[in-house]
Structure formats: C-alpha cells, structure tokens
Amino acid sequence: MVSSQPLPSHMTAVHLRHYNKPYELVTVDMPQIRDNELLIEVHAAGFCHSDLQVLRGQFGTALPIIPSHEPAGVVVQVGPKCSGSWKVGDRVGVLNFKNACAQCVGCSLSQRRYKNHDPRFCEKRETAGFQHDGAFAQYLAADPDTTVVLPSSLSFEQAAPLMCAGATVWGALEKATAGLEPGAPVAIVGIGGLGHLGVQFAKSLGFTIIAIDSRQAGRDLASDVSDRLSPDLVVDSLADNATEEIFAFTKGEGVAAAVVCTDSIAANTWTLRLLRIGGVIVPLGLPADRWQFDADVLVFRELVIRGNYVASAESTRRMMGAVARSGVRSHITTVELADVSKIVDMYQDKNFRGRLVVKIR
Template sequence: MPVNQQIPLQMKAAQIREYNKPYELVSIEVPKIPDHELLLRVYAAGFCHSDLQVLHGQFACKLPMIPSHEPAGVIVQVGPKCSGSWKEGDRVGALNFKNACSQCTGCALALRRHNKLDPRICENREMAGFKNDGCFAEYMVVDPATTVLLPESLPFDQAAPLMCAGATVWGALEKATATLESGAVVAIVGIGGLGHLGIQFSKAMGYRTIAIDTREAARSLASEVPAGLSPDLVIDSTSSEAAAAQILEFTQGEGIAAAIVCTDSLDVNSWALTLLRFGGVMVALGLPPEQWRFDPSIMVFRELVIMGSYVASADSVRRMMEVVERSGVRSHVTIVAFSDIPTIVESYQDGAFKGRLVVQVAE
C-alpha cells in the first residue's frame, strides 16, 4: 500500500455478533485513532486457539466485536502525541495488550521494576481480539508501546502468528532457560501452532530439543521446519512409560532441564512434571477449565519449578524477531481468504489440520 494513500471512511471486517455462531462479514467505519496511537493497515491476521475460546464466550466481551489478536501490516497514520519514532510505511506487528492506565498497582510495579509501563500487567489494559476490537478488519488501532518492527525479510503471513503464538512460546522459553547451561535438554510438549515454533526457538537458542505429542500429524509437523531447526528427538507419547524411557535414555538418566507444555490437558501437564531433572523447570501455557493437579512429592524432593507465562513483553518480542531473522524461524501456515472467515473455525477443528491459519486481509 502506498504510504500516502488516502484512508477510506469504511472498511470490511468480521465480527462476533452472537456467541457460538459463525463470524459475520460486515462493512463498518474505519476507526479514528487517539493522539497517542497508531493506525495499522492490516495485511495478515492469525487465528489462534484462544480465538475459539472468545467465540464461545469464555472472555465475556461486549458484542459485536472484531476478533483476532495476531496482526501484521503497515502503519498508515501516526497520532501527533505518539511515543517513539514511528512513521507511515513502517512494517509492524502488534501485541494484543495495550494502553496501560499508569494508575493501578500493576503499572506501579512495572515502573518500579523497569522504569516504564508494561501494558501486559496493567489491571485496566485493553485486550485486542479478547475484549476489544481485533484485527479481522482492514484497519486496526494499535498502541506504540506494544508495536514492534518486522524484519524486512519476514512476510506478513509469517509475522502474524509470531504476535501471539510465537510471543507466548518465546516468552516461556526465555523464562525457563534463564539459568540453563548451553546444550541442556528442553522438551516441547504439544506440537501445534505454539509447539512448532517452540521447537525452532529452542534449537536457535542452542538447546538439545525433544518434541513430544501423541498425534501423528503433530509429530510430522515437528520436523517440517527450516534447516538446522529440527528437533533432536521426536517422541510418540501415546505410551507415557515408553516415552519416559526414551527421554531417560536420551538424557543419560538425568531427565529434562526444562519443559514447555503447550496443551491444557491436566494429565499431560502432570506427566510432563515427572520428566524433569533435579531443579528442572516446567512452564504451563494451557488454560484448562479445571484446576491443575501436580504431585507434591516430586515437586519437593526434586526442587522443581512450575511457572505460568503470559505473552512476552514488547522488548522480549524484539529479541524474538532478531532470532527469527538470524535463524529463519517459520510457521507452517495455511492462508485463508478474507471471504472465508465465517468457515475458519471449521477448518481449525479439522483433525488433519496442522500449523497456523492466517487470514490474508490485504494483497
């Protein structure tokens, strides 16, 4: 899109107008940006498992609402009071959390720790695609504090999944591996949109990497990655005992240093904990409807750490983009036409589907 092209009054968009019903395609007004924000021309928008949860009403948003929280595109308007050196024509992606209030205890904590606000932990933050309008639309208002520049070599359809799936698993890996030695063993449990990227990030960070899943399509996906980023071991965990034996053999009886669990299965998370070595770390990324269940004796006697991880901060995502550019990390992407958004859930729930669905919003 030419930088100085006039912004239209109307835009095409998809909306949730009723929970558990297909998205509806509509024509609505292009949003007006506040002085401190940016207007993004959306070129690609990802579909994520949490989008399905939003559609089912799990986040109780006010309807109608534009879904999707993985945008990639071009800045077409810069608010006169925007922070930073943003300019029209910048290729960017935006994270879903935005507009820190600066008044709550979360904002006070961010200021004490980092001397700047972090919308991720603001108690009054907006959440694009969850409670506020997202990016299944031609234009979207974004916060410069949670907007990141994209490498020139990264296509928009590849950038979109990195703004949630990539940012989530990357942030988990940064936390889990903060004190690990080079060459330690990291397991990625659950090889979907997050796990597929997690394998590549783990390898790019220099760790020996195990991919674990019960599904044949997922295990196949684990090896469909750019050269040099394949896992060192792919394990079928249908038999947990056999899988555990393989892992112990691979780690010479020590166990895994860190496990990133990309599923909300209570059983899988409980089992993954048993695979850790003494002092190991497990990051649980799923959001199960029930409470977690972990064996306290394993936790205590092995001095294990269980942690959660939200989407990475903008600073962390900038580090992720450097790795993406340097190592060539890529998602397994299926492109969806904008007109096919009403059927995207059906495509996502197809048992043979693997990787990420990305809507092409603009050419």
C-alpha cells in the same frame, strides 16, 4: 504524521455478532486513533484458539466485536504524541494488550519490575479481539508501546502468528531456559501452533530439543521444519517406553526445562517427572479443572513451576531477532477475507495442523 494517501471513511471488517455463529463481513467506520496511537493497515491476521473461546462466549465478550489479536501490517498514520521514532510505511506486528493506564496496581508493579507500565498487567488495559475490536479488519488502532518492527525477510502472513502464538512460546522459553548451559536438553510438549514454533525457537537458542506429542500429526509437524531447526528427538508420549527413552537420551538426568503447550493435566503431571534436579516447567494451557502437581517430585528435586503471560514488547523484539537470524517459520494455512466464515470449521478439523492466517490485503 498522516498517510501520504487519503484514508477512507469506512472499511471492511469481520464481525462476531452472536456466540457460536459464523463470522460475518461488514462495513464499519474507520477507527479514529488517539494522539498517542498508530493506525495500522492490516495485511494479515491470525486465528488463535483464544478466538474460538471468544466465539463460544468464554470471556463474556460484549458483541458485536471484530475478532483476532494477531495482526501484521503497515503504519499509515502516526499520532502526534506517539512514543518512539515511528513513521508511515513501517512494517509492524502488534501485540494484544494496549493502552496501560499508568495508575493501577498492575502498572505500578510492572513499572518497578520492568521499568515501564506494561499493558499486560494493567487493570484497565484494552485487549484487542477479546473485549475490544481486533485485527480482522482493514485497519487497526495500535499502541506504539506494544508494536514491534518486523524483519524485512518476514512476510505479513508469517509474522501474524508470531504476535500471539510465537510471543507466548518465546516468552515461556526465555523464562524456562534462563541461565541454562548451551546444549541443555529442553522438552517441548504438545506440537501444534505453539509447539512447532517452540521447537524452532529452542533449537535456534542452541539447546538440545525433545519434541513430545501423543498424536502422529503433532510429531510429524515437529520435524516439518528446516533441518537445522528440527528436534533432536521426537517422542510419542503414549508409548510404553516414553519416559525411559527420554531419560536414556538425557543420560539419566532428565530434561533441564520443559514448555507444555497443551492444557492436558495428565501431560503436565507426567512432564514434571521428566525434569532433572532444579528443572523448570512452564505450563501454557488453561484447563477447565484445577492443576494438580505431585508434591514429592516438586520438593525432592527442587523443581520450579513458572507462569508465563505472553511476552513483553521487549521480549518480542528479541524473538523477531531470532526469527531473522535463524529463519523460524510457522506452518500456515491462509484464508481469504471473503472466506472467513469457514475458518472455525477449518480450525476444528482433526487433521488440521499449524496456524490459520487471514489475508486482509
């Protein structure tokens, strides 16, 4: 199926040409989709901490590349062999990983575990914005298996951060809270782009939420949401009585689960000691140094440390349902495409909070 409107032969895009240098606006050829792909007209795309890591060369990315892996837009072309009932005009968001090979060990294991070839674990997967062209462009080729329909109530600007930040913390919460009783105490540690979404998601799922951050800006952000999605307790992790306050709030038990949205090893080590017997911690940060967890509390309280690698497409669809029902929203700052060269400095401003989103259209 093709677009009802003729598509251009070229498009405006953002290039990272040199590590640690500003982004540049360029004109490039339109992406040519494969028979099993969708062509997305990008309306908004988010800037993530991983994009900063790409810019610094931490992933060894071959340059030039089009950055960003948080796109939201409209389907304008459907390949003749696409899976699903996609049609031109669908409003969608696109996850990063795409085009599983269906032959490697990762695909084989994910087929047994998830009943499909999950591109997250494919050894030959494509990673938009990391090793392959991403979403800071007018058009993007997308894998239908990692594309999700957006709620009609959700703007493209709000949808974009959900495709990585939202999917990451939502996937972590699903793992951390599986089987928990309604109202169980859940801690979100580190209230930034992921954490402020985590607070809202966890609250929408019916848990009692403790938002924890060492920064006043983070603690303020935790409560800068609708009243029904605000945390039940906000804690300064540097306060002398922080641990006592949390145990008093949980009647001496500790928290049932914690999602840690910072790469601070000290924060993760401390959070482990906040867990009740049988509690679960999901660390989302990737520190340069090795993790170090205390064996005594891990063993004697039978705690669980659980990994999380973003969310699957199926999990992301559940997230979109929660967003539609509960009105979860990101604290976003929008940037016009023409001003994209300023985005890195904006992100690194110590007073910045929330998520940055580039308006493509």
